[in-house]
Structures are given as C-alpha cells and as structure tokens.
Amino acid sequence: MPARLNVVVSQSRSQNPKKRAIEERIVGELLGSAGIDVAVVPHLYDLSADGPGMLSLSGISGDLVFCSWLFPRAARWTLDRNGIRGQEGTTLLKSLGEDDEEEEEDSAESEDSEAEEKPRVIDQRELPARKIYCLDLRAHDSADDYLEEIRRIAGEASTQTVELMGWIKGDPKPEQLARYLANGDEGESGKANGESKSSEAAVSAGPIVVEEDPARRWYPVIDFSRCTNCLECIDFCLFGVYGMDGQETILVEQPDNCRKGCPACSRVCPENAIIFPEHKTPTIAGSPEIGGPMKIDLSQLFGAPDPGAPGAEKAHEVAARERDEQLMAVGRDAVGMAVGLPKRQAATTTQSQTVDELDLLIDSLDEIDL
Template sequence: MSRSRITVVLSQAPGKHPAKRSLEESIVAALIMEPDLEVSVVPNLYDLGPDHTGRLFLGSVKGDMVVLSWLYPRAAFWLLDRDGIKGQFGETQLKPPSDDDDAEAENDTPVDRPEPIGPTGEIPDRHIYTLDLRDSNKYEAFVAEIRRIAKECSDRREAKAREKAVNSPAILQLGLSLNKPEPEPLAAFTPEALLAPAGRRWYPVIDYSRCTNCLECLDFCLFGVYGVDSLERIITENQDQCKKGCPACSRVCPQQAIIFPEYKSPAIAGAETGAVGGLKIDLSRLFGGDVGDALSAAVQERDRELVNDGRSAVGATIGIPKRQESQPQRAKDDLDKLVDDLDNLGL
C-alpha cells in the first residue's frame, strides 16, 4: 500500500437498511475507479474487536486516510485513536445544511474550555479525515469531498518534499545507494475477511482533545469500566463491563469528553456541541432546567443498571461530581417552589 495514494475506508451501517446500503455501494462504485485511491469496506467501525480483520487492516494503513461511517466525525476519529490508529485530525468541508447556521452561532459565543490532556503516544505525520454518511443522501457529495481531500493530501506531500529537498540536500556517498530499500509489502486482506460479521458492542470513547483528566467518570461509574494508565491518565480499562444503552458517565463529564457513538442524543454521540446544556434531558425543554437535570438522569441510569446487576441502588450518595458538591446553595426560583408544592401534595 503506497503512502502516495490515499486510503479510503467505508464503514458499513449495522443491519441491512436498503437506503444506507445503496448509498454505500454507490460511493464505493464511484471511488474504486479513481487511480489515486485505495478503497476498502469494513463492518460497523464501533463493533470491530481487536482481532477483527477490519481492525487489523485499519492499523496497517500508514499514510493519509479517509474513513466514512454512520458516526459523527469526532466520534469516529477518537474511536480510531483508542484503537491505536492515530493521526492529525483532518478538517472536512462536507457538512449537513443545518450546520451552517449553528456554526455562525457558535462563532458568536466562543466557549472557554480548560486545557485538555491530549492524546497519548506518538502521533504519526499523516491526516485522518472522518466523514459522516448522514451528512448527505447523494453519493456525489462524498465523491467530490474525497477528491478534494486527495488533492489536499497530494499538495501537502509535495510541499513537504520540496521543503525537505531545500533543507536537506542529497550527499553522495561512494559505494552506497541513495535510494532507500522498498518497505516489505503488507499482508493481503481479502474483502471476505474484511467484511466478516462483527458482534454488536457498547462502550465509551474518550475524546482526549477535551478530557482534562478530572476522573469524575472514574468516580461515578461503579462497574469497573474506567481505570488509569501508568501516567495516571483516564482510560477505558474494562470496556466489556459497560452496560448496554447506559450513557450515565457521559452525562457527568464536565467537558463532554465521553462519547457513546451510537446513542440517540447527538451531544452524547459525539456531535460538536459548545455548551453543557446540550446534555439536558427532555424535561429541561419544558422547565429550563440546568446541569442538574443531566446529573439526575445519570443517577437514575446508573441505579437501573445496578439493580439489573443484582446490586443495590446508591442514588446520589456515591460519585457525585465534585463541581456539584462545591456549588453554593442558590436561592429557590419559581420552578423550585413549584416542585416543593408538588412534593407537599404527595404527587
């Protein structure tokens, strides 16, 4: 696999939805004819286990890469990162139409975030672009964007080569070849092996560009999912112990750094959101609730899974985020008084 060609990987949607399959097939059929692209198809990215051929193939790619999936771009990028498939985040220009107005609103109200801890390990000198297949129902839009990305990557490689030639002129050494030996070819990955069925999975993905290592998720989760590495950085240590459908730890994260890529709420699934308000539960739309709404939902979700596990519910007695404990008691507003009146009525 040549580093001068960009690798395009399409991650299929789980299930056999005909419209989704049709879009996937149209994109692959168009791209496979492009001379500067290497195109492969793998099952749902989120479901790939460490020994799945699709995961091994992704890990073998050394150059620039485009990954198309049915996940938000941020979720897909950090999902790859957690699997050791690292690179620079590639900016894309294909956005859903509704994002234009949202982007303007976000630019008007910038959000201050604490300094994140950032990804671990060495980041290769390559870019990974992640495209959300929900951003358009026309395959031509994705083909055009990938062609643009391929041109961008080619221009970047050429610019680096020119810079290297200027700064490091070749030195002739008698008896030695100036050409580096060709790297050994990678093992072949057959389409059948790449598309081997993958079992459905459920686990959190940490966005280290937001995570501040506050460890609130570690304190809140009582199922042993989280741990810390040798540098005392938060990691998902036992992901298979995560309870399917439960996103409670994501709700208590102050920086929205914990992603469940297939959850129904966009903020938890990895959409680009600016404020913690994106995590409010439905009642907040009626009553204008605050972050406490998300915390209450998280406590209820955790208790439900504890009971399903044969354990006792703990309510808000364990693992409540420190930022909630330290907040001063505010004066009761009209909503608080209404809730108190309802409590007094025994409703």
Template sequence: MSQRKLNVVLSQAQGKDPLKRGLEEEIAAALLLEPGIDLGIVAHLYDLESGHTGRLFLESLPGDMVVLSWLYPRAAYWLLDRNEISGNYGENQLSPPAEVDEEEESEASPAQEKSMGIGSAKTADRVIYCLDMRDSRDFRAFVEEIRRILKECRQRWSEAEKIKQPAVVQLGIGILSKPANGTAHESFPKEGMLTIPARRWYPVIDYSRCTNCLECLDFCLFGVYGVDSLDRIYVDNQDQCKKGCPACSRVCPEQAIMFPDYKSPAIAGAPVGSIGGLKIDLTKLFGGGDALVIAAQERDKELVRDGRSAVGLTVGIPKRQEGKADGPKDDIDNLMDALDNLD
C-alpha cells in the same frame, strides 16, 4: 514526487438497511474508478474487536486516510485513536461544525483556554479525515469531497518531498521491507474484512475535550474506567460497560464521553458547543429532569440488575454539583418556573 495513493476506508452500517447498503455500493463503485484512490471496505467501526481482520487492515494502513462511516466524525476519529489508529484530525466540508457563539469564541478568557483537553497520548504523523455517510443521500457529494481531500493531500505530500531526506538503498531481496501503498490489501481477504462482528457497547473518550478530572471514574461503579501509567483516564474494561447505559456521558462536565450508537446526538458524538455562554440541558425543557439525576437512575438500574444495592446520588457525585440546589436560581431555573406557570 513519488507515486502515492490516498487510503479510503468505507465502514459498513450495522444491520441490512437497504438505503444504507445502496449508498455504500454507489460510493464504492464510484471510488473504484477514481485515480489516486486505494479503497478498502470493513465492517462497522464500533464493533471491530482486537484481532478482527477489518481492524488489522486499518492498523496496517500507512499515510493519510479517509474513513467513511455511519458515525459522527468526532466519534469515528476518537474511536480509531483508542484502537491506536491515530493521526491529526482532518477537517471536511460535509459535516456541519459545532455551533459556537461568535462573541464567545473571540472573547475566550485565559481560564477557558486553559481548560482545553489533555489531547491524545500519541499521534501519528499523518491526517485522518472522517466522513459521516448520513450527511448526504447523494454518493456524488462524498466522491467530490474525497477528490478535494486528495488534492489537499497531494499538496502536502509535495511539500514533504522537498524536505525529505535521501533514502538509504539496501541491496537484497527486501524481505523485511514494508509493502508499497496499495499492495497491503492482498493479505486481507474480503470475506475476513467484512465478517460481521457482534454488537458492542462501550464509551469512547474525546481527549481533545477531556481534562482528566476523573469524574467518570468516580461515578462508574462497574470497573469500566482506569488510569494508565501516565495518570490519564482511559477505558480499562470495556466489556464491563452496561449495554444501553450512557450515564457516565451525562456526568462528564466537558461532554468528552461518547457512545457512538446512542440515540441522542450529543452523546453519540455530534459537534458540541454553546450559545451565548449558556449550555442548555434540553432534558429539562422536555420533562426529562436533571442530567445528573437521570445518570444516577440509569446507574441504579444496572446495579439492581447485578444484584447490588442502588446508591442514588450518595456515591460518585461530582464536587461541582454539591450544594448546587442551595444556590441562587440560574437562567434555566427561571425558564422552567415560567413554563410551570403556564400550566
């Protein structure tokens, strides 16, 4: 087997939180001493714009990769994917999985299976593991997990070597050949990779859940979304997105739209699931109102700020919501009635 190293990239937190910086430094110091690891450090993933040295560095990395960040793994993975840093999703043993009822999982109907997301348009032949540095305060937990991942990768590399076709040997200086794994770092100076970019705000689409229903396109009135040449929804004008507004995420029926910096875990990219087939909207239980109503209010607020007229629930309302108020009460409605009667 040829000598290979595992690329590990640590994405720093926004701001200067001493506890986060301390954990980052402990992890980095430990990984520098680990054999078989090639470590790189970049600024916060969400803020890396096109042309930033940190993003160029990520784009240059070949092979399997581990990315440590202060984001949920699902958000980090699809954030990389939207920046054309793609690969197969690697499971880790630190982040808790989505809570899914066992009976629901085993008795999934064909209709439920058919509603799976459209997936990434193009996936590189490698594995990307995303670790959330909020999962532990002990740097050793991350070092041990990366050791486990390295062992898993080496097994996969060994299997790939057995079926690998013989390489074509070219005589010459090799000016056009790609640098060996680990030498690419020399062309990316540390000061450039760690340059703090401006804070950004834009949606990230989880294509493993997105069914291309285009409800976000209909609801958003700021030109953020578009449809590509394959008729797939994508974020077309991210700078048109209104800072702090996650309205389109609330409208998405599959919870496929994430805002990694948002305070609510479900919107920020936490694992999503359901319990007993009943998806509970916690905003109803804690006085927040219906998610669609909240989304319309958030959108109206931004429209007024732009000098436009508020539209309320008259524009871009998902067809699945039309006439919903006229139907029979569901479990949530009954629960809310019971809570109201307690007052």
C-alpha cells in the same frame, strides 16, 4: 510519486438498501481512481480490538478518509482508542448538527479564556503527521457528495510537494548533484513523471473487503480533545469500565463491562468528553453541537425539562437514576447520589440556594403594592 490516499467505508449495522447503495456506489466509483486504495470494514463501533477489521485499519499508514454512519467526532475517537491516530483533516462536507453559518466558529473562539486554558489530555500527545478525514454518511442522501469530497481530498494530497534539495545531506560533488536532480525529473526508469511503471500501476485492482461478523457493542469513547482527566467518570461508574494507564490518564479499560443502553457517565462528564456513538441523543452520540466549553446548562441538551419546571431533573440526577437501574438489574443495591457525585452535589446545593434566595426576593417584590 504522491502518496496514495486510503479510503475506508465502514458499513451500516442495518441492511437498509439505501445505505448499502451509498456504500456500494462509493466503493465502485473509487475503484477506477488512480492513487486511491479502497477498503470495506464492518461497523467501526462493533469491531473488536484484536479482530481482522481493526488489524486491517491499524496497517494503514498514510492519509485516511474514513466513511461511516457515525458523527465524525465519534468515528475519530473510536479510531483513536484503538491506536489509529493522525491529524484531524478538514472536510468541506457538513455533518449532522453542523450549522452553515460561520458565526458559531467566531463565537467559539471568543469563549471564556479560563475555559480555553484548561489542560486537555490531547495536549500531552504527539500525533502522527498523517491526516484522518471522517465523513458522516448520514448527512447526505447522494453518494455523489461524498465522491466529490474524496476526490477533492485526493487532489489536495497529490499536490503536496517536497523540495528535492531538502533530501540532500552533506556536501555533494557537482556531478552527484546533477545526477540527483536528473533522477528527480525523470525517475529511476528514465521516463518522465506519470510514465513510470509505478505510475502505471497506480490504479487499485479491487477493494479490500474485511470479513468479520462482530456482535453489537455498547461502550464509552473518550474525546481527549475535551477531556481534562478529572476522573469524575471513574468515580461515578461502578461497573469497572474505566481505568488509568501508566501516566495516570483515564482510559476505557473494560469496555464490554458497560451496561447496554446506559449513558450515565456521559451525563456527569463536566466537559462533555464521553461519547456513546449509538445513543439516540445527538449530544451524547458525538454531534458537533457543543464545539467546546459553552456557557449553557448541559442538562437541557441531554433532554431534561426546563429548570424550575415541575419534576425537572438535572443531568447528574438522571445519571444517578440510570446507574441505579443498571445496578438493580444485576442484583446490586442502588446507591443514589451518595457515590461518585460529591463535586456535583456541592455545586448543586450552592446553585439551589442561590435560586431559592432569588425566588424569595421576587416573591417579596410581587407582594409590594406599588
């Protein structure tokens, strides 16, 4: 019997009628679908680790389609930080910020080999064989797009087959083998596939609705497919948010220590591995715009003016300013760029010197009367 597909709809924070209509349509349409179990939970990002919502998600063992009002990358790694893990399932739906052109995928593969060879935290992990598909409910206005994709995934899962002979251990007798193969064709009840009692009960009776009233939260989520465990975030953050596990790998140890609205640690991360799912800037909220190590100035993506413009700030300068604002808000002294940014300062100094020398050369050429 094919494994059942689990579909979870994570509700929007708001009571927007259009968003509620999409959620209700998806749940209502899937209730009559064979082989699909449906559950509804509050907004994923707000769920507490030991609350009923996260406990319900932890109890799901098979393939999972997770529909939320977040970027898929943000949803996937929020699930991961709570121990809900699996292989990344491929969806045909485009999320916000994704380009239809395949050229970007080709260019990502041809990026600098040195950057690609960096060890990532995910390389040290063993993920379960199940697949997790994350759908961004903000990307399309119609629930039909999501229903079509979910049914495609369900159909794909139902065609997965297992060779009967692969289950046989040892050296069975001919009569035992014949009986085993006969059961595989008819099932224990003696009925053909699709007519057994288990198949008749394959339609879900109703959705599982998890009742929880979580408060709105703000904390960083680490994308371990990008994180190199450089620990710059733990050096930079002065609020005790980050820690290390037994293997000395970075983790978000005290998420609720994070200052609401402050994304400073995300700005200083050299790999763009820190996500704040509810931030208004897509690249900080987990958009796919940066698909890997890119030869670009990340500070421009984070809203900084063009380099050389009057008053232009680098990403780490913005981060230091944001951190100082939060420190002073709780009665602590500002530290500026003196704490947690030694690597950044050295790199910036070298870059500034190079830029200054180039400016001097250009000025000298301009003064020459040709």
